[in-house]
Amino acid sequence: MPEGHTIHAAARAHSLILTGNVIDVSSPQGRFRSGAARLNGQTCVSVEAYGKNLLYRFGNEKVLRVHLGLFGRIRSYNSSFFEARDTVRVRFSEKSNVIDITGPTICKLLRKAEVQNLINRIGPDPLRDDADPERVFSRISKSRASIGKLIMDQSIISGIGNIYRTELLWRQSIHPNISGRSLLRFQLEGLWYDAKYLLRIGAKRNSIITNDAAIQNGKKLEESVNIFGKSSCPKCSGNVNQIAINGRKVFVCDVCQPFI
DNA sequence: AGAGTTGTTCAAGC
DNA sequence: AGCTTGAACAACTC
Numbered sequence: 001m002p003e004g005h006t007i008h009a010a011a012r013a014h015s016l017i018l019t020g021n022v023i024d025v026s027s028p029q030g031r032f033r034s035g036a037a038r039l040n041g042q043t044c045v046s047v048e049a050y051g052k053n054l055l056y057r058f059g060n061e062k063v064l065r066v067h068l069g070l071f072g073r074i075r076s077y078n079s080s081f082f083e084a085r086d087t088v089r090v091r092f093s094e095k096s097n098v099i100d101i102t103g104p105t106i107c108k109l110l111r112k113a114e115v116q117n118l119i120n121r122i123g124p125d126p127l128r129d130d131a132d133p134e135r136v137f138s139r140i141s142k143s144r145a146s147i148g149k150l151i152m153d154q155s156i157i158s159g160i161g162n163i164y165r166t167e168l169l170w171r172q173s174i175h176p177n178i179s180g181r182s183l184l185r186f187q188l189e190g191l192w193y194d195a196k197y198l199l200r201i202g203a204k205r206n207s208i209i210t211n212d213a214a215i216q217n218g219k220k221l222e223e224s225v226n227i228f229g230k231s232s233c234p235k236c237s238g239n240v241n242q243i244a245i246n247g248r249k250v251f252v253c254d255v256c257q258p259f260i
Numbered sequence: 261a262g263a264g265t266t267g268t269t270c271a272a273g274c
Numbered sequence: 275a276g277c278t279t280g281a282a283c284a285a286c287t288c
Contacts, residue, residue: 070267071284
């Protein structure tokens with residue numbers, strides 16, 4: 001049952017107008033159809049990120065939660081004459097600027113209480129000023145699970161994905177299979193502050209850059225990372241092993257990241 | 261054309 | 275309870 005919500009918003013800070021149907025993604029029919037929406041003129045007052053969640057707040061206190069998941073994309077066009085492809089779930093538009101969102105795993109209007117629940121259940125986000133790293137340290141220190149798993153658990157720390165996981169652990173010389181509770185304080189701090197550093201660069205450049213030497217000019221991912229997808233370690237030239245954690249590839253240098 | 265992918269969530273079982 | 279695994283889902287690229 002497609003439950004369509006119609007929104008028309010002008011985002012002050014981002015100067016966008018959202019027109020179109022915002023529909024729970026669980027509806028297979030939930031897709032944007034040009035001209036299908038009747039607008040109700042709600043103003044988008046802010047756009048905010050909590051980890052990988054984007055929250056678009058509207059003047060009527062409603063909040064649009066967008067999570068791009070693995071396949072979701074946000075594309076912008078300079079012409080409103082670009083017809084939305086039929087996979088578009090939300091279109092923001094203003095004059096000749098258009099932003100389309102496709103493939104989000106979550107794209108849903110939340111009530112106030114649901115927003116609070118969401119914020120409460122996701123871990124501190126290194127990109128946020130209000131994030132408390134002690135919450136992260138204490139969770140990791142209590143867990144027997146591997147740091148490779150914990151660091152990508154969005155309820156413990158939010159924002160880190162598969163590539164940052166590999167790169168962070170390599171940069172901090174920590175083997176992914178070491179259990180969380182055996183990490184030392186300086187290692188926890190190393191991971192947190194490096195995550196902050198790398199994610200800031202990523203947000204600024206709109207690209208994953210973890211190699212200090214990489215000056216990113218539209219280069220490929222492989223030139224911007226250290227060992228993700230690589231077969232040899234840039235530090236010691238040794239062999240890089242590929243392991244799987246929760247079915248995702250993780251790359252490790254057993255020399256630089258000793259499994260103590 | 262088929263494989264691969266920068267992710268989450270739920271359910272079930274140990 | 276904490277942890278693990280598997281499945282489902284998404285849309286596009288090469």
